[in-house]
Amino acid sequence: MHDIWNPWHGCKKCSEGCQNCYMFYLDAQRGQDGGKIYRTKAGFRYPLSKTRSGEYKVRSGEMIRVCMTSDFFLEEADPWRDEAWDIIRQRPDVKFFLLTKRPQRVRDHLPKSWGDGWENVMFNVTCENQKRADERIPILLDLPFKHKGIMCAPFIGPVSIRKYLPAGQIEQVLCDGENYGGARPCRYEWVRQLHDECAACNVTFVFCGTGRRFVKEGKMYHLEGSVQSEQARKSGLSFSGKPIQFRLTNSWGYPVPEEQLYKPYFGEHCRTCGMQLICNGCSHCGKCGEKSPGADQAVLGIQGMQGQFGQIQALTSAFPADDNGEA
Ligand code: SF4
Numbered sequence: 001m002h003d004i005w006n007p008w009h010g011c012k013k014c015s016e017g018c019q020n021c022y023m024f025y026l027d028a029q030r031g032q033d034g035g036k037i038y039r040t041k042a043g044f045r046y047p048l049s050k051t052r053s054g055e056y057k058v059r060s061g062e063m064i065r066v067c068m069t070s071d072f073f074l075e076e077a078d079p080w081r082d083e084a085w086d087i088i089r090q091r092p093d094v095k096f097f098l099l100t101k102r103p104q105r106v107r108d109h110l111p112k113s114w115g116d117g118w119e120n121v122m123f124n125v126t127c128e129n130q131k132r133a134d135e136r137i138p139i140l141l142d143l144p145f146k147h148k149g150i151m152c153a154p155f156i157g158p159v160s161i162r163k164y165l166p167a168g169q170i171e172q173v174l175c176d177g178e179n180y181g182g183a184r185p186c187r188y189e190w191v192r193q194l195h196d197e198c199a200a201c202n203v204t205f206v207f208c209g210t211g212r213r214f215v216k217e218g219k220m221y222h223l224e225g226s227v228q229s230e231q232a233r234k235s236g237l238s239f240s241g242k243p244i245q246f247r248l249t250n251s252w253g254y255p256v257p258e259e260q261l262y263k264p265y266f267g268e269h270c271r272t273c274g275m276q277l278i279c280n281g282c283s284h285c286g287k288c289g290e291k292s293p294g295a296d297q298a299v300l301g302i303q304g305m306q307g308q309f310g311q312i313q314a315l316t317s318a319f320p321a322d323d324n325g326e327a
């Protein structure tokens with residue numbers, strides 16, 4: 001499974017959610033400065049990389065999360081973004097998950113051929129608290145994207161999106177607590193409220209993880225690692241709403257037949273994970289000790305795979321920079 005594409009690395013903090021940014025934390029752990037922004041080398045063209053037999057490593061129908069150690073709309077990345085857009089354009093059979101805290105920069109930095117949006121791009125804004133939700137969601141609703149979502153992570157304050165959902169543009173809402181040093185608590189009632197608002201509009205809601213500090217019924221829980229995601233799943237709050245229809249095509253513009261689209265495999269270990277609804281599936285990394293029946297996929301040229309725990313970290317809490325765009 002090929003979850004992450006980091007065409008550039010490094011960032012500048014721009015809002016409350018950035019305070020304990022995992023990228024800065026992990027870079028510091030390695031003696032590096034997360035404020036040093038650079039274009040990755042071999043990893044820059046990762047979605048176009050092929051196996052020895054000439055097939056794309058990232059398979060039709062997979063979802064790639066873009067710029068998980070930066071922000072796709074970062075000003076410093078302006079010189080590189082057109083090339084990245086062109087790579088996205090060349091893979092109309094793959095879903096690209098974009099997430100930004102800078103939606104005000106998006107309209108001026110879309111590709112020339114954008115029109116009313118590309119089918120293979122899902123655009124998300126971070127809403128870590130109500131202030132940022134009210135600032136970013138109106139911009140999100142005004143932008144030309146075929147698929148739009150919201151990510152409340154790190155979820156550090158109550159957020160109501162009730163007034164934004166009836167427009168029907170927001171297809172998915174994700175939330176997750178905070179991690180690492182200084183993690184601020186996430187509260188069950190905030191998650192519950194988001195769930196209820198999404199349920200009322202049949203919008204998919206995924207409670208990805210509790211974060212390190214989670215408060216329920218007045219009691220603070222300290223959770224580390226995969227337990228955060230397991231507890232989120234156990235809450236039973238995640239659900240699939242109205243299906244999101246990505247009209248993926250081949251490079252000639254013809255729809256990719258259903259049978260040619262990648263089908264995720266979920267192993268025994270995945271059944272406890274809160275991310276399953278938005279995950280590309282088990283990577284067969286073996287870290288959980290499970291010998292999966294899908295292990296044969298490994299010899300089909302799937303390389304650079306991540307463990308289930310790695311995926312949780314990648315999206316929500318931690319992900320070390322890796323020049324080849326894989327981790
Ligand atoms: S990577 Fe994200 S959280 Fe970190 S500083 Fe950039 S925008 Fe903020």
